[in-house]
Amino acid sequence: METRVGFIGLGIMGRPMAANLQRAGIPLSVWNRSPGGAAALASLGAVVHPSPTAVFEASDVVLLMLAHETAVDEVLQRGSDAFSRMVSGRTVVHLGTTSPGFSAALARDVEAAGGDYVEAPVSGSRVPAERAELVGLVAGRPEVVDRVAPLLAPMCREVVRCGEVPAGTGTKLAVNLYLCTMVAGLAEAFHLADRLDLDLEVFRHALDSGPMASAVSTVKLAKLVARDFEAQAAVRDVHTNTRLIADAAGAVGAHSPVLEATRELFRETEAAGLGALDMAAVVTALEQRDARTDGTSRRHGSPGTRHTPSRSDRG
Known part of the structure; x- marks a missing residue:
């Protein structure tokens, strides 16, 4: 049957x-x-x-x-x-x-x-x-x-x-630690290129052509350059993932300092009301820190200028 x-x-x-x-x-x-x-x-x-x-x-x-x-x-x-x-x-x-x-x-x-x-x-x-x-x-x-x-x-x-x-869940959390910190690092690199007033398409080409390029970095960098934050993986869900990873790491005594820095960036992004946007929008946390420090702002308009998705119907 x-x-x-x-x-x-x-x-x-x-x-x-x-x-x-x-x-x-x-x-x-x-x-x-x-x-x-x-x-x-x-x-x-x-x-x-x-x-x-x-x-x-x-x-x-x-x-x-x-x-x-x-x-x-x-x-x-x-x-x-x-x-x-x-x-x-x-x-x-x-x-x-x-x-x-x-x-x-x-x-x-x-x-x-x-x-x-x-x-x-x-x-x-x-x-x-x-x-x-x-x-x-x-x-x-x-x-x-x-x-x-x-x-x-x-x-x-x-x-x-x-x-x-729960080895499947443990594997997922370990994989996601790398994913979350990688995307936060990519956003930070993009942010530096922006603050250096570089041609962002040239920066994108340089990174996509190099040994660090991956399926994730190619997609997320394109979203950063275009300010396209339509959700593929929403900030709020990634923030939740960082909490789960941190809790799992703490339970076994595994130090995760890079994760902790990443987690704070996603927390700030969600707290700013951007939880429904794609995880690439974590760059806005860095931009807001700059604005608070020296009054500068980025060059490309507000978050979600190109896409402002409604909150997805969640399962």
């Missing part, structure tokens, strides 16, 4: 991920807290359900792409009898980024209720999600991972098996 698949959480990342599953010929049952994401999937043929409970009732495997731990607990009604009824006999696939401790505890609760659990946090932002070029960092019991892996293939260019829960 064909595996029945549900998908809950159709925000910046979840919507293109679910769309790729649907296009791959995997019929989906879906739910989202706001209607826009669900409507987009309905147009592709997915069945929209009125509640998470209804999605679970219609599914054997349910994929969750939710914004944070609280959202996961609320959607699953964790700690209630309803939670046990929802997950019993089903496989829960947690695609989002949470703390390792949260994922491990959720795995225990799902399995205690008679369900199976896999964590598969994905590395990548909106554009890789649209292109089915994410990297899935999967952990769980091998026989359960074997069942889930074919469902990840339409969304991911590679699926990396990380071991037992």
